[in-house]
Amino acid sequence: MGRSPCCESEHMNKGAWSKEEDERLIAYIKRHGEGCWRSLPKAAGLLRCGKSCRLRWINYLRPDLKRGNFSDEEDELIITLHSLLGNKWSLIAARLPGRTDNEIKNYWNTHIKRKLHARGIDPQTHRPLDYTSTAGAGAGAAATHTICSNANNSGNKATPHSTTCEELSSSSTPPPLRAAKKRLNSLASAVVTVREEEESTNNSMSSDVTTTTTTTAEEVQVQLINNKNGINMDEDGGANADLDLSLCLSVHRPKTIIRNNSTSSTASTELLRSPPPLPVHGHREVFLSLGFHPDARHACSGTSCSAPTATTLDLLSDPSSHPISGASSYWF
């Protein structure tokens, strides 16, 4: 079974934090910075477990947190990202500066779910609520970006009502969509990290998947379209004239590619291997982008599919706007 709880001590405080505790934590982190959460409580004179301190700091005390209501733009961005990533709250939060995963998760459960229901959209699948009863009969017409990408939530306990893409595939979705969903699930689960300091050594590849990705650049594109006929997918990741929405993942000379979801390991490996290797790039960075295919906007204009809002589109398509750009580690 799992590890024993980190806060076994009977002398640990639990529950709401007092003002004094907050001040102690803030003062300590200001002096010593984040990290070493396990030892922090003792060093800071707090009767809390490290995990609790970390949570309190990240979700509440961090100075860069944006308090207050979510804007409409944030709402739409969350919906779009959720349609792409599923319940990957930390990934979604990474795209909303000043917002925490916990905050977004709560906001989703209390506001956006209701909002989507009011629009007649299933918040889990991003499909029309009556999709299953009218599947194949143009039911997708009412949806905008009703992409099923609800990943399997990192192996956590599945909620009884959660609907995975595979379940949908096996029941009501047209065959061409299956591969798209599978691949998108894999994408949503993939974790890409790079350590710049290791880059200089140009060595020490990680165990499993790196054998397939060592010195070549690989580019993976998941391209999805949602129009009157439902969602279409170019399974080979190539150009698709009907593109509406694309999820692009580019990995240039990765040092480490890891999966964070055991249930998708096979698919992830396939994902990394499947596209033909591109010529070796001179880049030494990992470039990771989540965005819309440049062709998408043009191709979409001639169809009934609806384009994302300008704000959403810009946020997603402009790598320079990514909160994580410039960081030495990228998580996807």
Add this chain to the structure above:
DNA sequence: AAGCCGGCCAACCGCACGTGG
């Protein structure tokens, strides 16, 4: 005024996974 109810959200819990010895 009191009790009930539902929404909200901070915090907790269990687990997965990377890392280093």
Add this chain to the structure above:
DNA sequence: TCCACGTGCGGTTGGCCGGCT
């Protein structure tokens, strides 16, 4: 290769609060 440890993630819980009856 194995194991313990540290960290982070996502689901769930429980207490607070405001509205309603």
